[in-house]
Amino acid sequence: MIDWTQKEEIWELRLSKKPCNEIGTEMFQKLERFLTEIKGSNAKSLIIYSALESGFCAGADLRELYKEMISQPKDQYRPKMKAFLNRAHDVMNAFDMLPLSTIAVVHGACFGGGFELALTCDLIVAEPSARFCFPELRLGIIPGFGGIPRLKREVGNAFVRDLLFTGRSINAQKANTLGFVSQVVKEGEGLNVARLTARQTAKFDMETLKSAKAFIKRLPEEELEREKQLFLFLFERPNVIEALSRFVQSTDLRSYLP
Amino acid sequence: MTSHTLSKLIELAAKRFRIEPRTLQPEDDIFIKLEMNSFQALSLLSDLELAFDIEIPDYELQGVKTFQGLADVIDKRR
Numbered sequence: 001m002i003d004w005t006q007k008e009e010i011w012e013l014r015l016s017k018k019p020c021n022e023i024g025t026e027m028f029q030k031l032e033r034f035l036t037e038i039k040g041s042n043a044k045s046l047i048i049y050s051a052l053e054s055g056f057c058a059g060a061d062l063r064e065l066y067k068e069m070i071s072q073p074k075d076q077y078r079p080k081m082k083a084f085l086n087r088a089h090d091v092m093n094a095f096d097m098l099p100l101s102t103i104a105v106v107h108g109a110c111f112g113g114g115f116e117l118a119l120t121c122d123l124i125v126a127e128p129s130a131r132f133c134f135p136e137l138r139l140g141i142i143p144g145f146g147g148i149p150r151l152k153r154e155v156g157n158a159f160v161r162d163l164l165f166t167g168r169s170i171n172a173q174k175a176n177t178l179g180f181v182s183q184v185v186k187e188g189e190g191l192n193v194a195r196l197t198a199r200q201t202a203k204f205d206m207e208t209l210k211s212a213k214a215f216i217k218r219l220p221e222e223e224l225e226r227e228k229q230l231f232l233f234l235f236e237r238p239n240v241i242e243a244l245s246r247f248v249q250s251t252d253l254r255s256y257l258p
Numbered sequence: 259m260t261s262h263t264l265s266k267l268i269e270l271a272a273k274r275f276r277i278e279p280r281t282l283q284p285e286d287d288i289f290i291k292l293e294m295n296s297f298q299a300l301s302l303l304s305d306l307e308l309a310f311d312i313e314i315p316d317y318e319l320q321g322v323k324t325f326q327g328l329a330d331v332i333d334k335r336r
Contacts, residue, residue: 020297054297109297128308129301133316168315171304 002030004037009044010198020054023113024061028087035094044206045101045198048121049191055108056130057117060088060145066244081235085228088113088145093224095120096150096217099210101201105190106130106172106181116147119154119180122213123197126172126181127190133169139243144231149223154180263310263336264329270305271325274298284326312336 001017013034015021038046050056065084072080095102095117104121111133118124118132134151136143142164151160155178163170175181185193201209234240264284272279275292282291294302306328307314312335322328 055300058297109300129304131300131304166315166317168317169300169303170313171307173308174313 001026002034004034006041006043009042009202010195011038011041011043011046013046013048014051015048015057016051018052018054020052020058020109021050021056021114022058022061022063023088023117024064027061028091031091031095035091035098038098038100039094043100044202045103046098047103047105047191047194047198048117049105049194050107053108055114056104056106056110057114058109059112059114059116059135062139062244063248066241066248069241069244077236078232081232082228085144085231089224089228092116092120092146096146096219097214099213100206101198101209101213103194103197103201105194106132107187107190109133111169112136112143113145113147116143116145116150119147119150122201122217123182124175124180125183125185125190125194125197126175127185127187128172129187130172130175130181131169132163132175133167134163135167135169137164138167139247140237140240141234142227142231144227146219146224146227148227149219151180153217153219154178263332264325266309267306267329267332268325270309271302274302274305282325284329285324287323288325288328289323306332310336 002013002015004011004013006012017027021027068080069077101123102121103123103125104118105125106118107127107129108131110118110130112135115132115134134143134147142148148160148164151163159178172181172184176184183193268279268282271288271292272282275294288294289299292298303314303316303319310332312332314331314335318331319328322331
């Protein structure tokens with residue numbers, strides 16, 4: 001599902017949960033274990049990449065989420081979802097503010113929660129096949145792992161609205177032009193380029209990097225909290241469970257397309 | 259213009275799916291013919307946008323089933 005390796009002070013986190021690294025309970029457990037380990041290490045740089053052809057990450061594990069929800073009485077939806085969101089935010093916030101440089105290597109699908117994970121990284125290196133998308137509004141919800149504040153941190157509000165309100169996906173070149181992808185590289189070369197970049201960032205004084213990162217990246221906590229509250233409000237409506245049900249029961253090969 | 263777009267589109271699809279271009283016909287159902295899932299469809303979309311230097315919002319592809327239909331969408335964006 002996920003594993004990690006280290007070479008000197010550069011760590012690599014590899015995602016490999018089929019079909020496309022969907023983030024559910026088990027993934028969170030592993031990510032939490034990884035975070036504990038890297039925080040206690042001498043790591044200077046981290047690369048996150050996917051070993052799967054399908055892409056970087058297709059987002060939250062909606063099938064698991066749906067099964068979890070329908071196994072509960074309706075009055076338990078909110079506390080269950082709140083616990084899930086809190087856990088997701090803790091993990092994403094921890095990645096966002098790791099005291100080292102972080103690089104996501106993206107190819108293929110980078111959707112929803114997967115896009116939110118990539119946005120926690122300091123740099124995104126993308127291959128031409130990469131596609132970035134927030135499809136949540138199709139289900140009647142918004143991104144819930146801190147994705148809106150993080151995308152707003154990188155690009156203009158108008159583009160955030162475009163991506164959210166249309167649910168369309170954009171390619172690596174467009175993402176690079178917008179500014180949240182720092183490099184577009186040849187297909188299959190993302191990891192090599194990320195390793196070179198990681199070596200470069202690891203040359204500098206870590207205290208300076210840590211201070212600069214805290215100065216540049218830190219998000220207002222109240223904005224993240226508001227996102228959670230809005231997500232919970234939207235999630236409680238019956239049409240969301242219906243939309244999740246349709247998605248989960250779909251056998252259409254095109255289920256990830258708008 | 260469409261015939262040029264169509265042949266280029268078929269060439270790109272054949273390259274991504276490692277099949278002979280001549281086996282693809284304008285009226286073939288793209289998903290069935292290429293046995294393509296949604297992840298592969300997204301990668302093909304990126305190939306097309308980069309090759310034709312255009313943006314194709316996914317929602318413009320709703321209901322598009324054939325290579326010819328896709329070529330028509332591309333031409334409207336050029």
